[in-house]
Each structure stands twice: as C-alpha cells, then as structure tokens.
Amino acid sequence: MFAVEFAGFAYAYPESGVILNDINLTIPRGTFTVITGPSGAGKTTLALAVAGVIPHYFGGRQAGCVRVGGINTADSGMGELASQVGTVLADYESQMVAMTVAEEVAFSLETVGLSRREMDERIDQALAMVGLNGRQSCPVTDLSGGQKQRLVIASVLALAPDILVLDEPASALDPEGAAGIYELLAALNKQGKTIIAVEHHLDRVLPYADQIVLLQDGRIAKAGLAGEVIRHMWAQENLRPGVPALWKIKLSLEEKLGLKLRDWLTDEQAMAELKSMTDRQGGEEVKSA
Numbered sequence: 001m002f003a004v005e006f007a008g009f010a011y012a013y014p015e016s017g018v019i020l021n022d023i024n025l026t027i028p029r030g031t032f033t034v035i036t037g038p039s040g041a042g043k044t045t046l047a048l049a050v051a052g053v054i055p056h057y058f059g060g061r062q063a064g065c066v067r068v069g070g071i072n073t074a075d076s077g078m079g080e081l082a083s084q085v086g087t088v089l090a091d092y093e094s095q096m097v098a099m100t101v102a103e104e105v106a107f108s109l110e111t112v113g114l115s116r117r118e119m120d121e122r123i124d125q126a127l128a129m130v131g132l133n134g135r136q137s138c139p140v141t142d143l144s145g146g147q148k149q150r151l152v153i154a155s156v157l158a159l160a161p162d163i164l165v166l167d168e169p170a171s172a173l174d175p176e177g178a179a180g181i182y183e184l185l186a187a188l189n190k191q192g193k194t195i196i197a198v199e200h201h202l203d204r205v206l207p208y209a210d211q212i213v214l215l216q217d218g219r220i221a222k223a224g225l226a227g228e229v230i231r232h233m234w235a236q237e238n239l240r241p242g243v244p245a246l247w248k249i250k251l252s253l254e255e256k257l258g259l260k261l262r263d264w265l266t267d268e269q270a271m272a273e274l275k276s277m278t279d280r281q282g283g284e285e286v287k288s289a
C-alpha cells in the first residue's frame, strides 16, 4: 500500500477556479518526496490535500480522490487522518499555543487520552527525536526560530504518524537552521517516516529527495528523480531560476564543454568529480610534456 495516492485529483477552493487538475501521484511508504514549482503553482494546496485539511477545513469542490495510508481523505474525519499524517504549516508559529516546550507537545496529545506518565514519556520521546530533550520547562519564547520549528515537529511526532507533511519548513530560518531542519527530516525518514516537504529551494533537499514533484499551473509537469526533474526545469526558460546553484554549474559545464558529469547531490560529490577531472588532465599534461 502506498503512503499517499492521488488518483485523477482536481480541486477548486470555494471562491476560486480550478487550482489543481489531473493529479496522479503515488508516494511509497518510507520515502522522501519534495513538492516544488513556481509561486502559485498549487504546492501548498497539494500539501493541504494530503493532510485532509482540503476538503475538510476549506470545503470547495473536488474530483478524483486522495488516499492516505489507504484511507480516502474525503470519507474520513480529521481525527482518523491525524493518526496517519502529521502536518507542519508554512506559518508554523501559528501552530504554537503553549507557554513551555513540554506544554506545547502535551497540547497535541490532549485528545489522545493518555495517563500523565504515558504523556510525559511521549513528550520526552518526541523532544529527543528533534534534539530538544532537556528543554521541557524552557519557555517557548526563549527558543530560536530553528528550535521553534523543531518543537512544532515534535508536537506532530508525539501523535506517532507514519507520514509527515511540511510546507516550506525552512523558509523562516537562516542557511544553517535550514540545513539542520532537513538533516532532522532525513534522520526521521531513515527511521521509517514518509516525508513530504514543499520546498522551492531545491539545493536544500538534493541529498535527501527520493522523488521530486514539479507542479506548474496546478498540474504535475514532471515527477521523478532529482536529475530528471532538474533537467526538465533547465530546458524551460521560466523554470531555470529554480534550478539549484550546483546544477546550474553542472549543466552549464556540460553544455559549454560537451562534458557528461554525474548527477551531483552534494557539494562534495561535485568537488570530487571536478578534482578527479583536473587531476587526470594534469597527469596527461605532465605525460605529454
């Protein structure tokens, strides 16, 4: 069974035209999927459809279906879905409601009906998973942006969902904080969680993404491995700005020098390949001298 399955899905908000159309997409369990695309393409709307917020909270009109953990989102309640999928909104601070770190996580557990001891255990576990253990009594206002984002993720993890959906989880963070959030998500993915992240900075997710889904004007323009999707973006003038910096260099070198380079996912891979090329060239020059 897939973690998430979109079949012929289309959606319009109550006061809008069709925002998503002809969405057919499968997200296998335990994978890391990135949803990308230009502003207004429908990324957030797609994430909200996985979370069940669409159609339950927004209403609107839909065709086709979205199944999450085998459950048709349109037929199930938000409570049932919450055990399958945890959602971190783009404006994650709006999800924070409590004074202290422990209270914040406790709040999301309130409807679960646990004893005080079980609750404390779950809080400690969730905080440990995001690297905030020992901060239980810390006021939420004392946390940095990155720590607040981790706390919201902990609150969601406390409900033990298999799937996490995050909308631009690093948008409010500095580069170091952004890298830290994606390292955390990659670690959770390694532990078996299915991760679905909306992200327009593809540089941040290249090392981790199993599948990139490119949305354009409410439709899936391309879905697949990073290399396939990025090459598709490179081929279209209006999508080129979204190509990660590393790949702009790689694809320019390939075009200008007629080279065929590997699909770089990290700076280190790029450095290693370029170094081995220059070493080889240096060796040939020495030989011919």
Ligand SMILES: Nc1ncnc2c1ncn2[C@@H]1O[C@H](COP(=O)(O)OP(=O)(O)OP(=O)(O)O)[C@@H](O)[C@H]1O
Residues within 6 Å of the ligand: 013, 014, 015, 016, 019, 037, 038, 039, 040, 041, 042, 043, 044, 045, 046, 058
């Ligand atoms: N509540 C709403 N009611 C009506 N239209 C909406 C609503 N929310 C979003 N839209 C419209 O749906 C379209 C897709 O918006 P969405 O936020 O999903 O795109 P996005 O790709 O996430 O954009 P961005 O990168 O700018 O966040 C936009 O045209 C937007 O104006």
